[in-house]
Structures are given as C-alpha cells and as structure tokens.
Amino acid sequence: MPDSRVIAGDEFYTVILNCLTGERGVHAETAVAAAGRMAGTFLLRSFRLPIDDFPPGQSVYFEAVNDNGRRLIGLLGGTLQQLNVSVSVDPGQALALKDAFPPQLTILETQALLDQPLVVVAAKHGLAQEEAAEACTMTAARIIQACSSALDPNAAFGIAVYGIVEGSKTVPFRSEGDAEVPKPIQASGPEA
Numbered sequence: 001m002p003d004s005r006v007i008a009g010d011e012f013y014t015v016i017l018n019c020l021t022g023e024r025g026v027h028a029e030t031a032v033a034a035a036g037r038m039a040g041t042f043l044l045r046s047f048r049l050p051i052d053d054f055p056p057g058q059s060v061y062f063e064a065v066n067d068n069g070r071r072l073i074g075l076l077g078g079t080l081q082q083l084n085v086s087v088s089v090d091p092g093q094a095l096a097l098k099d100a101f102p103p104q105l106t107i108l109e110t111q112a113l114l115d116q117p118l119v120v121v122a123a124k125h126g127l128a129q130e131e132a133a134e135a136c137t138m139t140a141a142r143i144i145q146a147c148s149s150a151l152d153p154n155a156a157f158g159i160a161v162y163g164i165v166e167g168s169k170t171v172p173f174r175s176e177g178d179a180e181v182p183k184p185i186q187a188s189g190p191e192a
Contacts, residue, residue, distance in 0.1 A: 008125040009135040012038075013142050015117045028147035029159055033103035034110045035143055036076075036160035038118055039136035040167020041111055043068055046129035054171045057108050061169060068130070069168045072137045073161055079141035080157065085148060087157045101155050107166055111173035137164065 122132040144156040
C-alpha cells in the first residue's frame, strides 16, 4: 500500500508551486522556505500546545517540538539522499548559508497563502498533523532536487532547515483575519 505521506507530498508539491508561481516562474528560495515553514507549522500544531493567547508571529519554544524538529531535519537529509541530492554540510552549517538566499515572503505570508490548501490536502489523505509535517519535509526535499541546477543544494538545505525551525517556533497565522493573503509573487532569482 502506498505511503499516504508520499501521495500527499506530491499534492503539496503541486500546491506550493502553483501558489508561488509568478510571471517569471517560481522563486526557488521562497518555494524551499515555504515547504520547510509549513512542515514546522504542522509540527508545532501537532502538539496542541496552549499558544492561542499569543499573537501570530511571536516566537515560542517547547522542548518536545525542538526534539521532533531535529527528526524532521533528519528526514529532510534522508529524503535528499534517496533523491540522489548530495548535501555536504551539517544542519548547523547549513543554517549559516540561508541568509544569502532570502525568501520573498515572510513566514506569516507563507502560512496565509499555503495553510488552507495544504490542510485540505492533508485531510483528504487522512494525515495527522505530524504526518503532514513529514509530508511537507519530503516535499521540501523534492523542491530542492527540482531547483538544484539554479540553487546550490547546500544553500537550499539551509533554507529548508531554517524554515522547519522557524515554522516550529513561531505562533502560526490564523485565518480569522491575521494577515491578508498575498498574491503570487514575481520571481526574481533562481527559478525552480
């Protein structure tokens, strides 16, 4: 029986690229960051922590989330390996690379754009929040593979790692009007 995370991940890949496609294509850094951020967002929500009183965008830290974030980073590396994408830096070194390649959306803009369609896909495939986090992580690896000719995989790995960390440590967007959903962006860097 096929892994529902992989099947959902295929749809996540399509949703992310469709939502981020502008006139010039998809900005690779933004797409990689988006998949990582949404993986972290799903992970944070999976713990059902008391964060509703905090404003969206506020940083939070929970040790259990941190431990599971490391597991997602391991899944990212393992998936890249399965996809024959060589990454020669560890997650700590990779984080230093992400600053040179900023995404074009903030985390709240990313969540406002992608949360609802990704939640629909996850529900369609019966994924729990943690499984959706894993599917998004595998999607980040696929995006890294797809844009490897335009964006160095080591830098892309750093962007995805930071996205996972950022998503798992930031109070998420809530659709009750926290932010205006942005329009698709205009790509201006390496394109996927």
